[in-house]
Amino acid sequence: MKIEFSENFKLFKPFLFEELYRKERAERAKGKDIISLAVGDPDIPTARGIVDCAVSEVRKGLNHRYPNTKGNENLRGEISAWHKRRHGLSFHPTDEVSILIGSKEGIAHLPFVVMNPGDYCLIPDPTYPTYRTGVVLSGGRMHDVPLEEKNDFLPDLGKIPRKITAKTKLFFLNYPNNPTGAGATPAFYKDLVKWARKNEVILAQDAAYCDIYFGKPAPSILEVPGARDVAVEFYSASKTYCMAGWRIGWVVGNSKLVCALNQLKENIDSGPFNAVQNAVAYALKHHETIVPPIREIFRKRSDEFCGSLESTGWKLKRPGGGCFIWARPPVNRTSLEAVYFMLEKAHILAAPGSGFGKFGEGFVRFSITEPEAKLKETLRRLKALNWSQR
Ligand SMILES: Cc1ncc(COP(=O)(O)O)c(C=O)c1O
Incomplete structure (x- = not known):
């Protein structure tokens, strides 16, 4: 055939x-x-304590059963507690937090829940290539937004054509940025959230490198008042805890988007192995030493x-x-x-x-x-x- x-x-x-x-x-x-x-x-x-925790969790028979797609309560609770310590933000562990099989997986799936054929997604250029995946599969269109050195590798929102903005549903961003190494300031996030609310564009900020910063701690876009109306933020254990092979990350923010993404994933996958989830819960609890x-x-x-x-x-x-x-x-x-x-x-x-x-x-x-x-x-x-x- x-x-x-x-x-x-x-x-x-x-x-x-x-x-x-x-x-x-x-x-x-x-x-x-x-x-x-x-x-x-x-x-x-990966830190010894995280590995030891995972080993003992692997031995527990209860962890051998299907994991919940959204993630277990232990991990979602530790994620909420960590965001409170790190960014001063409270997220409802059920409605505003969902676990991912690596942040790449969530990033690739998000466009399916918001994009219709013909809708635009804004993609930073240069970009982490996975931002394009779900857009292509959902029949969406892409408009590349330059990240130029003269603008500290931040997008110039004023240069995005109005006729594109009018048809834009989603905007992927990534700070601290891969590949340029640039950071975003709270002032930039404030302008961005204002722009997104005005233009009714969903912001998907990818914070995979949020804890590998060399100066001031990297801010969260969700620290901007009102950001939760328009934004979700993706997190990854891969770089922060050197757990790339364990395949786990999470998304926080707008509850409608978080729940919709989770609902889609319930139809596609189950959550990561509970032993891995509990090891990440340990990592979050001991974040400040690890x-x-x-x-x-x-x-x-x-x-x-x-x-x-x-x-x-x-x-x-x-x-x-x-x-x-x-x-x-x-x-x-x-x-x-x-x-x-x-x-x-x-x-x-x-x-x-x-x-x-x-x-x-x-x-x-x-x-x-x-x-x-x-x-x-x-x-x-x-x-x-x-x-x-x-
Ligand atoms: C910008 C960015 N986002 C997301 C990811 C994916 O990370 P994860 O291992 O959580 O899927 C990477 C991995 O290199 C990355 O560079």
Whole structure:
């Protein structure tokens, strides 16, 4: 039988990082000692206390049964308590909190509950690619909103065309930002919420890197009075607690949206393994002891990496947080040319900025989620790299 894929599915290219993984494997197969800084996958092991908690939870037979899609009461309660401590915000654990199988999953599903064919979703450019997934599958349209260095990588709301805004249902944002490393200020969030309320646009702010900040703690969009009328915020245990492989995150905010997303998910999946949920509840309870050392590791790596790149002619704006360095190479090359050149001559794999969108062209993204020795070796190789060789 001839297998015909759906028209919407045909619009998908392989996920950006999958292509990079494939490239890396091919180079390794040729015997090259590749250092891959293309993806943000924390090397730091999950804290001992979290692992011990998970191990004892795995032994409990009750946890072997189906988990509730929304998440168990223990975890939703700890999430509410954490947001109160961290942002001074109270969320109703039943109506305003829902657990996700990684924040990526919730991000991909949200457009299904709000977008009709032809509705617009605003996508930051450069972007985390998953913001496009659910929009494509729900038949929505996308309008890319530039994040430019001259605006500190914040969107210029005044430049979004009125005729697009009139048809816009959803706006994905992400601060601290991947890939640029930029942070959002409370003043920006205030303007954004005002704009969204006026234009009746739902805001989906992705806070996956909210606790990897290098200056002031990253604010929540939901701290803005009235934000809960228009916004949800996505959280992830992947970076904050170095639990990327455990696949768990959560969404908080507007109860109608949180409940609708949960209702959709009830028809698709069940919640993450209860042992994992209870391990994250432990992590949240002990957040103030677990997270500062992780943050300090990333801050130190970021400082060293940026300093070294700057000294070899790279141009960059130092990140306010996150796990990435977003920089322009010392020569005038496209992102892809620069990435392939580094791969061939220095055996370093970074992510081409153009893979994140048109406004990423000219940039390269390095992830600092590898051990210090590898990062130092990367910097040594980059220092020795002669960009004028052929
Ligand atoms: C901006 C951003 N949002 C969300 C995610 C997904 O995180 P999770 O592991 O919670 O699915 C990532 C992962 O790299 C990310 O960079």
